[in-house]
Amino acid sequence: MTIVITPRTIVGQLDYDMAELRAAATEHAALLESLGPVPDRDETAAAAAAAAHHVLRRLRRQFLRRHLAVVYGTATDDLRRGLRLSALAAAVTVLYPGLLPSTAQVHADAAVAQPAKEGWEIDQGIFFQAVFADPVLGNHLLDAMRAPTEAALDLLADFRATGSITLPAARLERSGSTSTITITNTECLNAEDNQHVADMETAVDLVLLDPETRVGVVRGGVMDHPRYRGRRVFSAGINLAHLHQGKISFLDFLLGRETGYIAKILRGHTEDAARWPAVPTTKPWVAAVDSFAIGGGAQLLMVFDRVIAATDSYVSLPAAQEGIIPGVANLRLGRSANFRLSREVILWGRKIWATEPEARSLIDTVAEPADMDLEIGKAAARLASPAVVANKHMLVVAEEPQDVFRRYLAEFALHQALRLYSPDVMAKTERFDRKAPR
Known part of the structure; x- marks a missing residue:
């Protein structure tokens, strides 16, 4: 039986448009089911699926242009509550069937390797591109993402009492007025x-x-x-084996890391509007680079207030060679360095050693490996000065206003999702997957 995709149009009337979108999504799902699983489709079936995706995604974008404010307002009780990325997507999926992939579709994609996915994260990218492009809604979502997580609130009393918390991939220890996060994802070089x-x-x-x-x-x-073995490593960047295996979440990882913990290091927690006097909720941060900071590790350095690196360490951003976008580095590296160097690092894949003159754009202090602890302590003591917090807050306001970050994210949300399903990314990440056929 041939499934026919009915031509549909968004006219601007909410109830009518919702019915059209729901019907289109239902037809689309039936067509995909008739074509079979992604890995089993021949060229004709793959082309039919791609054409159907194009039609539905175009309709979803038209719907968002007309009704985004209503959709977001309904999900957030007219902006009276903040929802994190995944919670917002889940709420919209229920409230506006057809606007986002169904829960079953998302779960089915999450269970298979990247080349076997249908690509529903592209549809999520379309939605979040629209949200971040809107100044009011985008900032509301960013503020929601910078609120403390429930996981942290549950652990706060324990940490205050003991000064130590051990998590699966990180350890937190307080000594005096300094708290150190040690990344312990050691089986994969802190990827x-x-x-x-x-x-x-x-x-x-x-x-x-x-x-x-x-x-x-x-x-x-x-x-x-x-x-x-026996050496410290800062970060090997994104786990490319997990990416190929389909275990890297678009919402919780690729969007969530930028709008979650990295945004909190840069800007702190969302301010309480009812609190007076208004006090910045941020704190100063030091990064200590041993061995290397590759990819996501290099991206991370751009939000720290002081970066200390060992003389035998290096920094690189090989995302263009891997096929993906290196987070917000495309925005931040040109600001901290210059546009020629950012192109050389991001587009050309240049590796920068800590002792090179160009490393000064990313690294403040270079120390012998044996002196790293001493330099970290000196930096932490100096940044503990009472005036640092207010000055850091004003530096961030001047250097990267949240609206600049928000506009970048609007483009990043869609284009990173598209890159995830590009043939070159599939081919390049496969070699990092130990489970992939050789």
Whole structure:
């Protein structure tokens, strides 16, 4: 039986448009089911699926242009409550059937490797592009993402009492007025995965919430990997094996890390509008780079107030070679360095050693490996000065207003989702997947 996709148009009347969108999504799902699983489709079936996706995505974008404010307002009780990315997507899925992929469709994609997915994250990217492009709604969502997580609130009393919390991929310890997050994803050289992002946000929240902590430090743990056994490593960037296996979440990782823990390191928690006097909710942060900061690790350095690196370490952003967009580095590297260097690093894949002159754009202090602890302590002591918080807040306001970040995210949300399903990304990440056929 041939499934016919009925031509449909959004006219601007909410009830009519909802019915059209729901019917289109139903036809679309029936067509995909008739074509079989993604890996089993021949060229004709793959082309039919791609054409159907194009039609539905175009209709979804038209609907969002007309009704985004109503959709977002309904989901958030007219902006009276903030929802995180996943919670917002889940609420909209229920309230406006057809506007986003169904829960069953999202779960089915989450269970298979990246090449076997239908690509529903592109549809999520379309939705969040529209939200971030709107100044009121986009900032409301960003503020919701910078609120403390429930996981951190549940652990706060324990951390205040003991000064130590151990999570699956990170460890947090307080010493005096400094709290240090040690990344402990050691089996993969501190590569970033879903667990790592969740644990980093919990730890960052605890640093910001703890009244005894004045400065936060992030450093990589000691490796048990054969090549780096006994050495510290800052970060190997995104776990490309997990990406190929389909285990990297678009919402919770690729969008969530930028709008969650990284945004909190840069801007702090969302301010309480009812609190007076208004006090910045941010704190100063130090990054300590041992061995290397690759990809996401290099991106992370751009939001820290002080970066200390060992003389034998290097920084690189190979995202263009991997096929994806390196988070917000395309916005931030040109600001901290210059546009020629940002193109050389991002587009050309240049590796920068800590001792090179160009490293000054990313690194403040270069120390011998044996002196790293001393330099970290000196930086933390200096940043504990009472005037630092207010001045950091004003520096961020001047350098990267949230509206600049929001507009960047609107483009990033869609284009990163599209890159995830590009043939070159599939081919490049496969070699990092130990489970992939050789």
